[in-house]
Each structure stands twice: as C-alpha cells, then as structure tokens.
Amino acid sequence: MLLLPKKELITFLIFALVVLTMPIWLIPFGGAYPGLMQKFAIFGLMAVGFNILFGLTGYLSFGHAAFLGVGSYTAVWSFKLLTMNALPAVIFAIIFSGLFALAIGYVSLRRSGIYFSILTLAFAQMSYNLAYSVLTPITNGETGLALTLQDPRVLDLAFAERGAGLPPVTLFGLDMAGYWGFYFTAVILIIGYFIAQKIAVSPFGMMLKGIKSNQNRMGYTGFNTKPYTLAAFVISGMYAGLAGGLLAVTDPLAGAERMQWTASGEVVLMVVLGGIGTMFGPVLGAWIIEYFSNIFSAINEGILHDVFGFLPTSVQDFIVPILALFVGEGWELTLGLMFMLVVIFLPGGLIEGYRRIMARLGGDRENGKSDAKQPVAEKAEDE
Amino acid sequence: MxxxxxxxxxxxxxxxxxxxxxxxxxxxxxxxxxxxxxxxxxxxxxxxxxxxxxxxxxxxxxxxxxxxxxxxxxxxKPHQINQIGVARVFQTPEIFAELSVLENVMAPAFAKRDGAFKLNFMKNLARESEIREEAEHFIEDVGMKAELETPAGSLSRGDKRRLELAMCLIQHPKLxxxxxxTAGMSRHDTNTTIELLKKIKERGMxxxxxxxxxxxxxxxxxxxxxxxxxxxxxxxxxxxxxxxxxxxxxxxxxxxx
The missing domain is CATH 3.40.50.300 (P-loop containing nucleotide triphosphate hydrolases)
Incomplete structure (x- = not known):
C-alpha cells in the first residue's frame, strides 16, 4: 500500500541519496555549509508542495508566502509557549497553515485562472500588512517575532531550570542550528517528496491532472471539482507552512517580510525554472535560485580577478568589469537572463532540457531522474 | 406532466x-x-x-x-446530474488531452465507483486493477486497444470522439x-459508430x-x-x-x- 510503482521508487531512492549527500557534492560549488543546505531543503520542500497545486492542478497561486509566514510564526510561538523541541513546532506549523489555507482557498477557488491568482495575491498582501501592523501583539510587527528570556516555555521549564541565555532549538537534544538541522530538514524534504510522488501516482493525483486538463469534462464525468482543488490548495499550503516552520527551526525568528509578494513570486520562479508538473524540477529550480541568491551574490570583483588571474592584466581589466555586472549585487540579472532563456527555449523547464539531452544521446534512456509525464512537455511544445 | x-x-x-x-x-x-x-x-x-x-x-x-x-x-450541477446517471458526448470532443487514453477512461470509472469526491491519495493508480481492466475492456469495445498509452490530445478527431464515447459507456449511464x-467522421468511421451504438442499444441504455x-x-x-x-x-x-x-x-x- 505504502510503496510506489517501481519506476517512481527508483526515482525516490535516487532523490533521497542526492539530498543526503548534499554536504559532499556541494563542496565543489562552495555551498556545503549548513545554512545554505538547510535553505536548499526548505525551499525544495516548498516548491514540491507548490507544484501539487500549480503543476498538477493548474492553479497558479501568488500567495503562498502567506502560508510560509504563518508556519514561521506558529513555530516561533511553539518555541516561546511550549518547548524548544522542533517536532511540535513543525506539527503546529502544518496544522495552522493548513487551516489558514482552507479559509483562503475556500474563497479564492470560487474563481479560476488569472482571477484566482489575483485573489491569492490579495490575500497574501493582506496577511503581510496585518502581520506588519495590526497583528503586532502576535507578530511583533516590523521587529519580527523572536525568542526572549521571559518566554514561558511551559513544557521545557516543567522539567528543567531556566538557563542563563536563550536556549537553542533542539530535536531531543540535537542542536538544530548546524548539521543536525540540515539532516532534520533533509529528512522532512525526503518525506515530503515521497508524499508528493504518492499523490502524483494516485487516483486523486489523476483527478487533479484531469482538472488541469479539462475541468469542464471533469464536471460532466461526475466529479465535484471544488473539493479536489481545495484539497490540492490546502495540501500545498501545508507544505509551505511546513517550510516556514522549518525556517524557524533553523533560525528561531519570524518576520513579516517572509509573507511579501516577492516571496510568493519566488516559488513560482522555482517551479517554472525547474519544470512545471515534474517531480524533481521544482526542487532543482529551488536549489538554483537559492544557490544564486546566496553564493552568486557574494562574488565580488576581487574574487573575479583571482579567477581570471591567469590572463594578462589588460584582458583581465576588460573582462572583470563586464562580468561583475552579473555577480554580486547583479546576481538577479543573471537569474533573470537564465529564466528568460528557459522560458523561451525550454518551456518545460530545466527538466525538459535534461530530457532532450537524454533523448539525443540515445532514444531509450529518456526516463532519467524525473518521472514527470511526457505529455506536459509535449503540450508546452505544441503551444 | x-x-x-x-x-x-x-x-x-x-x-x-x-x-x-x-x-x-x-x-x-x-x-x-x-x-x-x-x-x-x-x-x-x-x-x-x-x-x-x-x-x-x-x-x-x-x-x-x-x-x-x-x-x-x-x-x-453537471456533476450531480452525471452521478444520477446521465452521461454526455459533446459536439467537439471533451477529453483530457494530457492524460493517456487509458486514464481518460479510468477517470469516469472512478467517478462511478467513488462518487463525486474521494481523497484517495495513498492508493496507487497502478493497483486499481479492477478499474483498469474495465477501462481496457471499454477501450477495446470502441476499437482503440492499440492506443492505451497514447496521450489523448494526439488522437485523430474520430478517435477522440470514440474515446469520449467509451468514457461515457464505462459509467453505464441510464441516459x-x-x-x-458522427460529425467529422469518415463514412467508414460513421458506420462503425452506428454499429457500436446499435450494440449498446441492446444493453438497454x-x-x-x-x-x-x-x-x-x-x-x-x-x-x-x-x-x-x-x-x-x-x-x-x-x-x-x-x-x-x-x-x-x-x-x-x-x-x-
């Protein structure tokens, strides 16, 4: 019952291996430090969940950062009120973001297409402004919600004395700030990926694809599409809430800016960049965007001069200023160019690029890392 | 009245x-x-x-x-009317273009078995052998056995129409x-469809x-x-x-x- 079909199971095992060996293969990219790897896992998870709504069901939400924010606030409150243990924090984050998604989804899903997108955007901006101002007692406004020395932490303090400084977030004794934090988020990403795969190969997942393909026919076939879309919305909202909770686990601080529309847009970029409707694509997109915003943005002219140190000084002086535009502060320029190239030449995302390469190398090997359905890419090509 | x-x-x-x-x-x-x-x-x-x-x-x-x-x-609502036994074939075939022929016919079978909504995401589609076999049977009925895994969007117009018919028939609708x-079908396809419809008529639909x-x-x-x-x-x-x-x-x- 719990297992996946063979092909998906292999994909899953490869994925789990890739995630868990991240500290090794990220070394040559200069990204093998816990902070970045945690982000890889967390935003990968968010993109996987977003893809259930956007990729499978065809509903483009511009408001998922709201759920990310709710998850973060919930987790920090769990630390403040109950315990510094990470597990209850993420469980509460999932529950509260789920309830929040239920309410927003119920209203937003009365419309589809661009109207749905705008409704979700409006709700997310409303949530952001509420968190920023009106709800200050809950969110601590623009300062952000953080731990204090006076927090009740009833569960922790029932068993131990209050220590001198701020306690770290732990998972039964393991400190969540470093490598253990990465492994915790990585395991949750793997579980989340597994559940998303289960959904994709289930009858429920097929109905979601049916809704994306032809909602009209779904109705005449006897399906009430509303609960299906709502379920997809809530599930993806819970993924986003979980991601938000994990952000708080690795760094117990929650701010309103996490709910801003730019954050909602970022997850859309991740999914489109990697490959809409594919399993691994969204994760890949999340990793690339996180990599760019963390590593590329740190490259400056000094580093570039080092890299091109083998060239004559005159050539160096010519190349470096040009390249410098695309790194450091200009990292978004590179990302934007890359995004444009992908959308124009690979509408199925980077996964489609991978598939094309595989198809060219030898027709029978195209079933590579991703188990995404071929029709998605084909449709995109038709258009 | x-x-x-x-x-x-x-x-x-x-x-x-x-x-x-x-x-x-x-x-x-x-x-x-x-x-x-x-x-x-x-x-x-x-x-x-x-x-x-x-x-x-x-x-x-x-x-x-x-x-x-x-x-x-x-x-x-359309889905309520379908659930009490009315199925419809459209003038322009309404199918799930991105799904395979087999999935197109399995979906209505699920609607018939599980009702208008069921959150069955822990089950594997591949293990729904009963529904799969039934769908294969109905696809064979309309003469499309060879197209099981073809994405429905790439079928010819006549085949799309036959597929849509199979999607309706698998629900055993009362009406x-x-x-x-037969609009847009060749004379040969039209005759095949007539034979098919006569065959269903004997089932009392x-x-x-x-x-x-x-x-x-x-x-x-x-x-x-x-x-x-x-x-x-x-x-x-x-x-x-x-x-x-x-x-x-x-x-x-x-x-x-």
Whole structure:
C-alpha cells in the first residue's frame, strides 16, 4: 500500500541519496555549509508542495508566502509557549497553515485562472500588512517575532531550570542550528517528496491532472471539482507552512517580510525554472535560485580577478568589469537572463532540457531522474 | 406532466429558454422512453444543442423543468446530474488531452465507483486493477486497444470522439446524450459508430441523439423529434417523420425527393 510503482521508487531512492549527500557534492560549488543546505531543503520542500497545486492542478497561486509566514510564526510561538523541541513546532506549523489555507482557498477557488491568482495575491498582501501592523501583539510587527528570556516555555521549564541565555532549538537534544538541522530538514524534504510522488501516482493525483486538463469534462464525468482543488490548495499550503516552520527551526525568528509578494513570486520562479508538473524540477529550480541568491551574490570583483588571474592584466581589466555586472549585487540579472532563456527555449523547464539531452544521446534512456509525464512537455511544445 | 408514463426516463416539461430577445427554445415538451434511441433533428440554429445543455445542467431554462428518472434535475450541477446517471458526448470532443487514453477512461470509472469526491491519495493508480481492466475492456469495445498509452490530445478527431464515447459507456449511464456523435467522421468511421451504438442499444441504455446525418438518424432512431426555430414541429417514428409535409418543408427540403 505504502510503496510506489517501481519506476517512481527508483526515482525516490535516487532523490533521497542526492539530498543526503548534499554536504559532499556541494563542496565543489562552495555551498556545503549548513545554512545554505538547510535553505536548499526548505525551499525544495516548498516548491514540491507548490507544484501539487500549480503543476498538477493548474492553479497558479501568488500567495503562498502567506502560508510560509504563518508556519514561521506558529513555530516561533511553539518555541516561546511550549518547548524548544522542533517536532511540535513543525506539527503546529502544518496544522495552522493548513487551516489558514482552507479559509483562503475556500474563497479564492470560487474563481479560476488569472482571477484566482489575483485573489491569492490579495490575500497574501493582506496577511503581510496585518502581520506588519495590526497583528503586532502576535507578530511583533516590523521587529519580527523572536525568542526572549521571559518566554514561558511551559513544557521545557516543567522539567528543567531556566538557563542563563536563550536556549537553542533542539530535536531531543540535537542542536538544530548546524548539521543536525540540515539532516532534520533533509529528512522532512525526503518525506515530503515521497508524499508528493504518492499523490502524483494516485487516483486523486489523476483527478487533479484531469482538472488541469479539462475541468469542464471533469464536471460532466461526475466529479465535484471544488473539493479536489481545495484539497490540492490546502495540501500545498501545508507544505509551505511546513517550510516556514522549518525556517524557524533553523533560525528561531519570524518576520513579516517572509509573507511579501516577492516571496510568493519566488516559488513560482522555482517551479517554472525547474519544470512545471515534474517531480524533481521544482526542487532543482529551488536549489538554483537559492544557490544564486546566496553564493552568486557574494562574488565580488576581487574574487573575479583571482579567477581570471591567469590572463594578462589588460584582458583581465576588460573582462572583470563586464562580468561583475552579473555577480554580486547583479546576481538577479543573471537569474533573470537564465529564466528568460528557459522560458523561451525550454518551456518545460530545466527538466525538459535534461530530457532532450537524454533523448539525443540515445532514444531509450529518456526516463532519467524525473518521472514527470511526457505529455506536459509535449503540450508546452505544441503551444 | 399528465401524459408522463412510468417508463419515461427523461421528461422535458414546458421548457422555455430565452437569451435576451432570442427565444431559443419555446414550449418544448419531450418524453424519452426507456431503452429507446430518441433523435432530435433540425436545421442549424434550431435549438438542439441548447436543449441538450438544458438537460445536462449547463444552462438553466428560463421556465419549465427537466425531470430525469422521477427527479427534477433543473438547477442541479453537471456533476450531480452525471452521478444520477446521465452521461454526455459533446459536439467537439471533451477529453483530457494530457492524460493517456487509458486514464481518460479510468477517470469516469472512478467517478462511478467513488462518487463525486474521494481523497484517495495513498492508493496507487497502478493497483486499481479492477478499474483498469474495465477501462481496457471499454477501450477495446470502441476499437482503440492499440492506443492505451497514447496521450489523448494526439488522437485523430474520430478517435477522440470514440474515446469520449467509451468514457461515457464505462459509467453505464441510464441516459446517454450524444451531440452529433458522427460529425467529422469518415463514412467508414460513421458506420462503425452506428454499429457500436446499435450494440449498446441492446444493453438497454436510453439515448438522446442530436444528429445532422440523416443516414445515422434513420438507421438508429426509434423516435424522432424535429426541432425548428426553437419549437418541436413534428414527432414520431422515422417513417412518420420522413413523410411529414411540415418536416419536408422546414428541414429536409428537396434532399429526399
């Protein structure tokens, strides 16, 4: 019952291996430090969940950062009120973001297409402004919600004395700030990926694809599409809430800016960049965007001069200023160019690029890392 | 309503449909008997598709009611009407273009088995062997066994239509509404479809069929209603309708002289 079909199971095992060996293969990219790897896992998870709504069901939400924010606030409150243990924090984050998604989804899903997108955007901006101002007692406004020395932490303090400084977030004794934090988020990403795969190969997942393909026919076939879309919305909202909770686990601080529309847009970029409707694509997109915003943005002219140190000084002086535009502060320029190239030449995302390469190398090997359905890419090509 | 017999499956009672100034359907009273093939014919713009849309809940009539199987279905949602046993084939095939032929036919089988909504995401599609086998059987029935894994969007128009028919048949509906099921098909495909529809008729499924092709109508229908300018101008068995002077004037014109 719990297992996946063979092909998906292999994909899953490869994925789990890739995630868990991240500290090794990220070394040559200069990204093998816990902070970045945690982000890889967390935003990968968010993109996987977003893809259930956007990729499978065809509903483009511009408001998922709201759920990310709710998850973060919930987790920090769990630390403040109950315990510094990470597990209850993420469980509460999932529950509260789920309830929040239920309410927003119920209203937003009365419309589809661009109207749905705008409704979700409006709700997310409303949530952001509420968190920023009106709800200050809950969110601590623009300062952000953080731990204090006076927090009740009833569960922790029932068993131990209050220590001198701020306690770290732990998972039964393991400190969540470093490598253990990465492994915790990585395991949750793997579980989340597994559940998303289960959904994709289930009858429920097929109905979601049916809704994306032809909602009209779904109705005449006897399906009430509303609960299906709502379920997809809530599930993806819970993924986003979980991601938000994990952000708080690795760094117990929650701010309103996490709910801003730019954050909602970022997850859309991740999914489109990697490959809409594919399993691994969204994760890949999340990793690339996180990599760019963390590593590329740190490259400056000094580093570039080092890299091109083998060239004559005159050539160096010519190349470096040009390249410098695309790194450091200009990292978004590179990302934007890359995004444009992908959308124009690979509408199925980077996964489609991978598939094309595989198809060219030898027709029978195209079933590579991703188990995404071929029709998605084909449709995109038709258009 | 007084004339409704107990074996009437579908009763369209005094239905009017206005779109602004246009009186698309006027005083339509139609009774479809169980197990029969009831054809609705008429020139373009006569209101045939509007009538069908009223029957499946896509349009709400301005006045009047549609009664299916003793239940008033006017105002019900399309999925509710489907769940009580009405399936529809569209004029332009409505299929799931991104799904495979097999999945296209499995989906309605799920709707039949599990109802309008079921959150069964822990089950593998591949393990639903019963539904899969049933779907394969119905795909074979319409002669598309070789296309099981083909994405439905890449099928020919005729194949899409046959696929849509299989999607309806797998639900064993009490009433099947067909909107020009052979439009755009070759003569050979048309004949295959007629044979197929005759075969289903033996299973006792009631059908309402809208059709342009007189060859199809006269080789299938038990009863024909002729619609012109939103009104039923003639009704009866094929022979009666064929010889009705009103019909000849309004619709058949010189074609059958």
């Amino acid at each position: 007084s004339t409704a017999k107990h074996n009437t499956v579908l009763h369209v009672a005094d239905v009017h449909m206005r779109f602004g100034g246009l009186h698309a359907l006027a005083d339509i009273d139609l009774e479809v008997e169980e197990g029969k093939i009831h054809a609705i014919i008429g020139p373009n713009g006569a209101g045939k598709s509007t009538l069908l849309n009223v029957c499946v809940g896509r349009l709400a009539p301005t006045s009047g009611a549609v009664v299916f199987d003793g239940q008033v279905i006017t105002g019900m 099947l509404l067909l909107d020009e099921p 009631t059908k309402v069929i809208i059709e342009h092709d007189m060859h199809v109508v006269f080789s299938l229908a038990d009863k024909i209603s002729v619609l012109a300018q939103g009104r039923i101008i003639a009704e009866g068995d094929p022979e009666t309708v064929r010889n009705d002077p009103e019909v000849k004037k309004a619709y058949l014109g010189g074609a059958h002289e």
